[in-house]
Amino acid sequence: MIDSALAGKTRILLAIVIVSNSIGNVVLSYGMRGVGDISSYSPASLVSSSIAAFANPWVLLGTSLLVLFFAAHTLLLTWADLSYVLLVTSCGYALVAALGAIVLDESISPLRWCGIALVSCGVALVASTPVSTSEERP
């Protein structure tokens, strides 16, 4: 069983994982579009493309957010079930789609709204289960 201090940390870290992963991916793909296509996969041109990519502030911001995501995800798994973290953080999909509609005024098909609703219901169900169930926990 998990104590209340750990439950609070779980909520904070889950929020960091969800937000930094979703926003990090959106910001990174926005930045990479500005960098342009990688024309060749030879080592020299991969190095020069990487340098060009990291000179772009959006790529830097996106990468930093994804590093934050990875660190928070790693920390969370020291006590939380993988099956809990994996499924609860899938609400990032719904978050990105909803943000696209609200912030970027993207049109969302009824089928995608169904997807957002299904993911949200699934996340709510999983979030109501215990954070940690395995006996391995020290």
Next chain:
Amino acid sequence: MTAFLLTLVVGGGVVGDLLKAHGMRLQGAPATLGPEALARFGIATVRNAWFLLALVAYAISFFGFMALLSIRDVSFAVPATALGYALETLLARLFLHEQVSLRRWAGAALVVAGVALLA
């Protein structure tokens, strides 16, 4: 080729998560979330063999994804990503001995269906 790359992408991600979760469970949580405890935790993590194996699996997944992108459109990989949620939940139950209750399975089924519609 596409099926092989897709297996690398999804398999690498799932195996990476399982290895990392196992390694982090063994390592245990830091005593506090203060800067000193987090720094010690970070050093212990990069010396954790399970964590390092997980990085190898994530790297395989990442390069598989890059290769896949060069031959197919991303949207094609989405049903596999959705099924990855079901596979990873099942493997967490089998290998990490997590108790996946009926309620959690029901949530997983909704997430898989929702992600398949969304992405």
